[in-house]
Amino acid sequence: MGLAFRLKTLTVAVAALSIANFANAAGLDRSGQDITAFLQDGLYTEAVYTYINGDVTGKDASGNDIDDIAEPYDFFRYGVKADINDTFSVGILYDEPFGAAADYSGQNNFITNSDADAIVKNFTGNPNLTADLVDQNIQGLQGALTPGNPGGLSPEQLQQAQTQLIGLQAAQNLANRAGEATQVEVRTESITGILGAKFGANKEFQVYGGPVAQQVRADVKLRGSAYSTATGYTTNISADQDYGWLAGISYSKPEIALKAALTYRSEIEHEAKAFESYPLASAASAGALSSNRGDTINITTPESVNFDFQTGINPTTLATAKVRWVPWSDFAIVPSLYNEVSTINPAYRPEGLPLVSYDDDQWMVELGLAKRLAPALAVSGNIGWDSGAGNPVTSLGPIEGYYSAGLGAKYNVTENWAVSAGGKYLWFGDAKGKTPTQNIVSDFESNDGYVLGVKVSYQAQ
Template structure:
């Protein structure tokens, strides 16, 4: 005799999982771009609030010489992770037994980090101490000028060998850059390194069921996405880039979603594979690079000319990555549901390359061909989460999840030094009425250790033994005819 698991009785257990299963630590991933609201039966609507609080701290590097990439354990960075929250909404209804429509809103990508305290990611403003650190303790503000003159003389002397001239020229350039970086840091004394990225996404979906029992469904539709970002690099950890500031104005652009699902109501089985496209953003950006102003003044420019050299308004392209989500559930018995989620995002293809930042990096012969990205990642992200939900009373269900996120590589950007996580989550849902329900959930995360790296490859921080938690609250409505 075949056992039947009616979705009506399991509905209380199905939706509770998503409250505690919504964030990812790789790259800029935040919401996981969940589409399960559209996969619910009948008419369904939800409003979800998520709060994230992480503790990400480590040690900076005591080596602030830009040309030396060796990591030397330094002082405490303090907690750099800013508390972060976002909303998600979804509504879906069946037009008839073949067609369904839905609209989803989420905030898919984001970042919020700030270095505070006395680390090398905060501008101190002491030119003499900065020159000493940037030159590895060899010089200070009184002696570095004489050494630059001496090395320049060797580089220009006809009695020097070609090798001596090349070495002296490189040394003079490095020392001049250290002086300029120290003066650039002084211009932003007391300021912290800070990054904030926010995004919003609105997805329209049309689904069509087919098959002998309408067990298959194909779905897809347009996606409108808005993104903005603010970045401040401060402190000797960033070497010549200290003081760099950029503001990327909000930009709206468009992509698409497509997927296929299968359901077998007799055992409460549902499986869905969802693809989201890349979205190309052409973003207006304002950048300020103090190093250019210092160099312009040293070359005899007026203050107005120096300010103009250090500021630029332009535009650049950022492509948010494509992704694939697999959502699976099946009934184990009439009151218990098992779920699995898998997500893939190719963060190794993603980069943020502000034009002025990139152009300045090309002044270094090592990066003269393509310059440097401000942010990029080495690896693709894989996320896996398994869960169980059980109806323990006619109006109450509880759930639990375990998860793993691969991260996007280690070392990674100093603006988000996390290499994936392991997680456990708990959730509960209470049906206030036959149609209305309130869900609450939480997740605890153990973050993977990561080294913070500059675009040059220099390791400037080591972040270990970090963790965080997520809290979610959801109000939902469902009417299954």
């Protein structure tokens, strides 16, 4: 009885140490979709803030330096769980499961030339053209192409004027993006409702499940010569909410502080509104395609499987393990205009190219130890490995997984309230960046980052 009580106390003491256990570099994974708040005993609630900062630098295909592209990224996680009786439990979880934040800077192939006149001259091959002259010529050609042909141009002259107008408009669109950088931002939010039912002689087993509401939005800018004819491309994907589900099973043995849980989350299919701007679309298609398009886009966020495990080693020490699998090889973002322009090249027919995709599935493993130093104080340490989602990988997130080491501590302010803090250092895997056309356009080596987290929790048993 004394051993069981001490192990239970230890479990309570370290339950909230998992502050920064997930900050995954594979695909768009961020929060790790943790559900351990629901697995706590009694009434439990938590609020978690996580901050991620990476140093991701490299070189482009021309050997130019690429300054740090990793934008600092933060997100929140909340959880509430309550027992209806000794059999049924309910919970609500909020997190921000997937995301990305990258911003290129410096003088490299991912930045548009800051000189609009130079862009015009390079694109048209006319050393005498300037951005102002392009604007004037466009106005003149639009006047000449007024319906009814008031200038009396021959069919050949009309065709010539139309072709010239398309080329000048492409040059104008590129010049309007002078000095801009490649950027990406993806944000998601998720709310999960869970109902659990315990069974077994000692209520040691629990099955649980429930609905998931998820919102996703994204903005992507491709700039610079690295993207060839796709330079200047922009897509804004408006926020869309759709639904999926979660299901799992857990087992507990309180006398040795053992808990194990296997959780599956379904994929979620989104149909969002997207606005695309592709400056060279009209020129590349000889006027068949517009350079701007508003359309729907289908994005399916991936399914996942999480395994969470803990067990007491002695009355003051707890061992933990986490494993996560996400099939990023099934994920793709395929805006319709970008995809259609790609089919102009016979090599990419009939499917065309996605804007973002990954080659491999993600595996993440983390092992930890927690130690109670005093009745109100516990510390923990962990090491981890993330496989990444392939190499080469999209130039919008050129990292191949990571190795990690982390530390955390929790202090029980009162019998029920506690504050936890944790940190993790990440050694990112070297990766080569590629464009959707599979061209290797960058090389990123010897990069790292860190994660910091703070949690406030309340538990009443």
